[in-house]
Amino acid sequence: xxxxxxxxxxxxxxxxxxxxxxxxxxxxxxxxxxxxxxxxxxxxxxxxxxxxxxxxxxxxxxxxxxxxxxxxxxxxxxxxxxxxxxxxxxxxxxxxxxxxxxxxxxxxxxxxxxxxxxxxxxxxxxxxxxxxxxxxxxxxxxxxxxxxxxxxxxxxxxxxxxxxxxxxxxxxxxxxxxxxxxxxxxxxxx
Amino acid sequence: xxxxxxxxxxxxxxxxxxxxxxxxxxxxxxxxxxxxxxxxxxxxxxxxxxxxxxxxxxxxxxxxxxxxxxxxxxxxxxxxxxxxxxxxxxxxxxxxxxxxxxxxxxxxxxxxxxxxxxxxxxxxxxxxxxxxxxxxxxxxxxxxxxxxxxxxxxxxxxxxxxxxxxxxxxxxxxxxxxxxxxxxxxxxxx
Amino acid sequence: xxxxxxxxxxxxxxxxxxxxxxxxxxxxxxxxxxxxxxxxxxxxxxxxxxxxxxxxxxxxxxxxxxxxxxxxxxxxxxxxxxxxxxxxxxxxxxxxxxxxxxxxxxxxxxxxxxxxxxxxxxxxxxxxxxxxxxxxxxxxxxxxxxxxxxxxxxxxxxxxxxxxxxxxxxxxxxxxxxxxxxxxxxxxxx
Amino acid sequence: xxxxxxxxxxxxxxxxxxxxxxxxxxxxxxxxxxxxxxxxxxxxxxxxxxxxxxxxxxxxxxxxxxxxxxxxxxxxxxxxxxxxxxxxxxxxxxxxxxxxxxxxxxxxxxxxxxxxxxxxxxxxxxxxxxxxxxxxxxxxxxxxxxxxxxxxxxxxxxxxxxxxxxxxxxxxxxxxxxxxxxxxxxxxxx
DNA sequence: TATGAATGAGCGTTCATTCAT
DNA sequence: GATGAATGAACGCTCATTCAT
Numbered sequence: 001x002x003x004x005x006x007x008x009x010x011x012x013x014x015x016x017x018x019x020x021x022x023x024x025x026x027x028x029x030x031x032x033x034x035x036x037x038x039x040x041x042x043x044x045x046x047x048x049x050x051x052x053x054x055x056x057x058x059x060x061x062x063x064x065x066x067x068x069x070x071x072x073x074x075x076x077x078x079x080x081x082x083x084x085x086x087x088x089x090x091x092x093x094x095x096x097x098x099x100x101x102x103x104x105x106x107x108x109x110x111x112x113x114x115x116x117x118x119x120x121x122x123x124x125x126x127x128x129x130x131x132x133x134x135x136x137x138x139x140x141x142x143x144x145x146x147x148x149x150x151x152x153x154x155x156x157x158x159x160x161x162x163x164x165x166x167x168x169x170x171x172x173x174x175x176x177x178x179x180x181x182x183x184x185x186x187x188x189x190x
Numbered sequence: 191x192x193x194x195x196x197x198x199x200x201x202x203x204x205x206x207x208x209x210x211x212x213x214x215x216x217x218x219x220x221x222x223x224x225x226x227x228x229x230x231x232x233x234x235x236x237x238x239x240x241x242x243x244x245x246x247x248x249x250x251x252x253x254x255x256x257x258x259x260x261x262x263x264x265x266x267x268x269x270x271x272x273x274x275x276x277x278x279x280x281x282x283x284x285x286x287x288x289x290x291x292x293x294x295x296x297x298x299x300x301x302x303x304x305x306x307x308x309x310x311x312x313x314x315x316x317x318x319x320x321x322x323x324x325x326x327x328x329x330x331x332x333x334x335x336x337x338x339x340x341x342x343x344x345x346x347x348x349x350x351x352x353x354x355x356x357x358x359x360x361x362x363x364x365x366x367x368x369x370x371x372x373x374x375x376x377x378x379x380x
Numbered sequence: 381x382x383x384x385x386x387x388x389x390x391x392x393x394x395x396x397x398x399x400x401x402x403x404x405x406x407x408x409x410x411x412x413x414x415x416x417x418x419x420x421x422x423x424x425x426x427x428x429x430x431x432x433x434x435x436x437x438x439x440x441x442x443x444x445x446x447x448x449x450x451x452x453x454x455x456x457x458x459x460x461x462x463x464x465x466x467x468x469x470x471x472x473x474x475x476x477x478x479x480x481x482x483x484x485x486x487x488x489x490x491x492x493x494x495x496x497x498x499x500x501x502x503x504x505x506x507x508x509x510x511x512x513x514x515x516x517x518x519x520x521x522x523x524x525x526x527x528x529x530x531x532x533x534x535x536x537x538x539x540x541x542x543x544x545x546x547x548x549x550x551x552x553x554x555x556x557x558x559x560x561x562x563x564x565x566x567x568x569x570x
Numbered sequence: 571x572x573x574x575x576x577x578x579x580x581x582x583x584x585x586x587x588x589x590x591x592x593x594x595x596x597x598x599x600x601x602x603x604x605x606x607x608x609x610x611x612x613x614x615x616x617x618x619x620x621x622x623x624x625x626x627x628x629x630x631x632x633x634x635x636x637x638x639x640x641x642x643x644x645x646x647x648x649x650x651x652x653x654x655x656x657x658x659x660x661x662x663x664x665x666x667x668x669x670x671x672x673x674x675x676x677x678x679x680x681x682x683x684x685x686x687x688x689x690x691x692x693x694x695x696x697x698x699x700x701x702x703x704x705x706x707x708x709x710x711x712x713x714x715x716x717x718x719x720x721x722x723x724x725x726x727x728x729x730x731x732x733x734x735x736x737x738x739x740x741x742x743x744x745x746x747x748x749x750x751x752x753x754x755x756x757x758x759x760x
Numbered sequence: 761t762a763t764g765a766a767t768g769a770g771c772g773t774t775c776a777t778t779c780a781t
Numbered sequence: 782g783a784t785g786a787a788t789g790a791a792c793g794c795t796c797a798t799t800c801a802t
Contacts, residue, residue, distance in 0.1 A: 039783090039784090040783070040784045040785070041784085041785090042783070042784050042785075042786095043782080043783055043784065046782065046783070046784095
């Protein structure tokens with residue numbers, strides 16, 4: 001299954017992302033979705049076995065692509081602080097440019113769907129980042145506290161930064177980004 | 191005249207909070223809720239005009255109680271850093287002890303219900319905190335950046351702190367709390 | 381039962397009439413009605429055993445009062461055509477001034493409630509009128525056709541006359557009334 | 571692809587007509603209707619978007635067919651009185667043979683549904699008849715009064731005629747029909 | 761008598777999913 | 782493979798009526 005029309009396939013994903021980010025998973029109605037992409041409901045069920053399959057497939061795809069990106073983003077040669085900043089800023093930018101995907105992922109984590117994801121997929125995500133943080137600690141640049149805590153801070157502030165920009169409470173300027181990163185850095189640096 | 195069972199009223203709220211924090215607003219089914227509190231569906235509609243009324247009533251209650259608490263929690267006499275720390279820790283503790291309420295409020299903000307809240311209720315919330323931050327800036331203790339940004343950092347880290355504790359990734363010890371606050375403080379101090 | 385507050389009693393009837401004429405019997409909601417007249421629902425059930433009783437009581441009342449009026453309205457001394465015209469015009473006027481009652485009665489006839497009226501009440505209505513028509517036939521002034529037919533014509537045109545006036549398609553002037561009656565008269569006169 | 575059972579469609583309309591003429595629009599219960607025609611409730615909603623759509627669709631259909639019939643029924647060549655009689659009798663007959671449809675239409679006019687009909691549908695109905703009446707007035711055969719009044723008389727007597735026959739108070743014989751029409755004619759002729 | 765509390769039986773509607781061609 | 786037809790299981794809500802004080 002899931003072979004035929006690639007265009008439709010993409011349209012389904014795109015539309016699902018759209019609706020989920022606006023109205024949540026419950027807002028996705030199979031009939032609606034089918035109409036939007038110009039398919040009959042029953043044909044939609046040829047592409048995806050059911051609603052769960054639809055959402056899980058998209059989720060797995062998204063997460064896998066995200067992991068790949070993390071790996072590519074790290075430029076080994078840079079000094080630690082700059083390396084971290086680069087990655088951090090990359091994700092801020094990425095989150096803003098892929099709001100829908102991020103929103104989908106965010107909602108996924110709180111939904112019952114998340115629990116059904118294969119562990120292999122769930123684990124894959126954070127590996128990279130912990131390696132990075134370990135390096136910082138080894139170099140004596142980061143506070144010697146649990147990785148989870150440092151990660152939490154990094155991600156929390158990143159999330160708020162994105163929100164501030166999306167909600168037009170802050171401009172996406174070099175200055176502001178420098179400021180925001182300096183604040184996280186101050187928080188986690190030893 | 192039959193007499194109203196005050197217990198039921200509380201049970202309704204309690205159960206709603208429970209379900210919302212576990213499955214979101216959509217997870218609240220009037221029939222289900224009625225059964226949980228030992229009432230018939232129609233009686234539930236005697237207490238609340240409809241589902242929206244149920245949720246909004248609880249929301250307004252929660253927010254008002256939250257505002258009151260904020261006001262009470264501030265001990266004017268303390269030096270700024272300590273004052274902020276006290277408040278911040280109070281909310282960390284409170285959030286942990288009232289997970290369901292907090293989860294409800296968190297979801298409320300992203301739901302269409304939030305937009306329907308009377309402005310008077312919405313506005314009341316933030317006043318206190320901005321006053322506190324203003325003081326910190328006036329005393330030259332906080333970075334001279336937008337209040338929204340400082341608030342965002344404070345709240346973001348608070349949220350993550352709570353999550354770490356709830357998910358058993360960190361103990362709720364004096365040491366850990368000192369650590370966490372020191373991290374936020376480092377981030378926002380001038 | 382049904383003894384206490386005469387004012388409430390009247391208010392109930394008045395409100396029921398109002399609602400029925402606007403939205404039909406189904407539009408009468410016991411709870412609504414109670415609120416309108418400043419009674420609790422349960423007290424409304426002290427006045428009337430149930431919704432059917434409420435409607436039937438009003439119906440019987442209305443019909444009985446209507447019959448009485450018919451009797452009073454006939455001035456024996458007049459010549460037949462004038463006598464008929466007087467009665468006919470009386471009813472046109474009455475129908476206009478008591479739209480709600482008439483509407484109630486009209487709807488009653490098509491409703492399942494009508495079948496439940498005691499025959500004694502149903503029969504009483506037309507007696508008078510048939511006597512009048514019989515007289516007209518005896519005097520050779522009316523077509524010698526079945527009373528039902530003559531009655532039907534009289535009533536049908538009366539109904540349309542009322543409608544024309546109520547819907548502002550005709551003025552309630554002496555001329556117009558003369559015209560309308562002359563039309564019925566032409567139809568039924570021998 | 572399963573093929574649509576055209577019978578069902580008709581059965582829905584037929585049953586709706588039946589129920590409406592017996593118990594009014596409120597008497598139509600979607601679940602009941604579905605059962606009558608051997609469909610599940612949800613399938614009924616495949617045929618019609620909702621209850622209003624069901625009723626409005628039938629209404630529009632009926633009115634349009636009625637208008638068409640009016641147009642066809644007029645035989646231009648006949649002298650006026652005969653032409654009018656033909657049409658009048660046609661509608662008497664039609665009303666008797668299509669009681670349910672007529673009852674539906676009658677109730678429609680008093681229901682809130684009527685106000686929601688597109689004007690194009692509402693207007694179409696009366697054009698023909700007014701043309702006919704105008705002719706009668708031009709030829710000096712009808713009383714020179716407002717068309718609304720003449721129409722009202724024609725329709726009112728028609729309605730009563732139908733009722734008399736349906737309620738078995740009069741036979742549908744040539745004689746009786748001649749009589750009834752002569753009565754209307756006497757009423758409206760100049 | 762008066763009334764707030766409580767309820768069962770229903771109703772219109774939605775939606776993910778399956779059937780049959 | 783594609784699709785229109787069909788459906789069961791819910792869900793939110795209403796309302797006449799009864800209960801219990």
